[in-house]
Amino acid sequence: MEKTANTQYPISSLLAKRWSPRSFDNKKEIPQEVINSLFEAARWSASSNNFQPWQFVYGLRGDKTFKTITDSLVEFNQLWAPEASMLFVVLGNELTPNGQKNISYQYDCGAAVASLTVEATERGLFVHQMAGFSPEAISKAFNLPENVKPLVVVAVGYADVSEKLHPNLIDLEKAPRTRKEISEFIFNK
Ligand SMILES: Cc1cc2nc3c(=O)[nH]c(=O)nc-3n(C[C@H](O)[C@H](O)[C@H](O)COP(=O)(O)O)c2cc1C
Numbered sequence: 001m002e003k004t005a006n007t008q009y010p011i012s013s014l015l016a017k018r019w020s021p022r023s024f025d026n027k028k029e030i031p032q033e034v035i036n037s038l039f040e041a042a043r044w045s046a047s048s049n050n051f052q053p054w055q056f057v058y059g060l061r062g063d064k065t066f067k068t069i070t071d072s073l074v075e076f077n078q079l080w081a082p083e084a085s086m087l088f089v090v091l092g093n094e095l096t097p098n099g100q101k102n103i104s105y106q107y108d109c110g111a112a113v114a115s116l117t118v119e120a121t122e123r124g125l126f127v128h129q130m131a132g133f134s135p136e137a138i139s140k141a142f143n144l145p146e147n148v149k150p151l152v153v154v155a156v157g158y159a160d161v162s163e164k165l166h167p168n169l170i171d172l173e174k175a176p177r178t179r180k181e182i183s184e185f186i187f188n189k
Helices: 013-017 032-043 064-071 105-122 135-141 167-174
Strands: 054-060 086-093 126-130 148-157
Touching: 013 105, 032 054, 032 105, 054 064, 054 105, 064 086, 064 135, 086 105, 105 126, 105 148, 135 148
Parallel strands: none
Antiparallel strands: 054 086, 086 148, 126 148
C-alpha cells in the first residue's frame, strides 16, 4: 500500500514515500548486500564530535537474535513486527571516549536511523521504529554494559496488504497520515 505524504511544499520523493507500515511480507528476505548498505548509510551519518555513539544488533526472521528482539516487544508490537524480514535494536553509548556524558548520543542515534530509513526507501523497503519494547530485557539478553542504552527497536521489510493484519490493526494501517501545520512549528521571529 502507498501512503505518500500530502505535502504543502515539494520534497524528495524518498521522504514523501516513506511511512511506517505494520503489514510486512513474511516470505521475503532482504539480501545481505542490501542489509550492508542500510547500515553503511547509518555509518555515514553526522554525529557530535564524530563520536558515532550508535551500535546495531540485528536479527533476521527465523534466527535466534530475531526471536530475542521479538520477545522484548510489548504485546501490541508483537501482533505485527514478527512478520518483518529484519528486526534490529539501536544501542546508544551515553559516554564519550573520555568517559564523559555525551549529551547528543540519542540525537545522533536518531539521525543515523533517519539515514538508514532513506536508504531503505530507495531500495523498496519500509522501516517501522518502535519504542514499545523492554530495554531491560534487551540489556540482559545481550549482556550490555551500563553505558550502552537500548533506544529503539526497528522493523525492516517489504510492505504487504493491510487485510492480512490482526483485525485491531487494519484501520490503523489504512488511516490517512497526518501532520501539524507548518505554521505551528516553523518560526521566523
Ligand atoms: C521513536 C519512535 C517510536 C515508535 N514506537 C512505535 C511503537 O512502539 N509501535 C508502533 O506501532 N509504532 C511506533 N512508532 C511509529 C509512529 O507511530 C509513526 O512513525 C508515526 O505515527 C508517524 O507515521 P509514519 O511514520 O507512517 O509517517 C514509533 C516511531 C518512532 C519514531
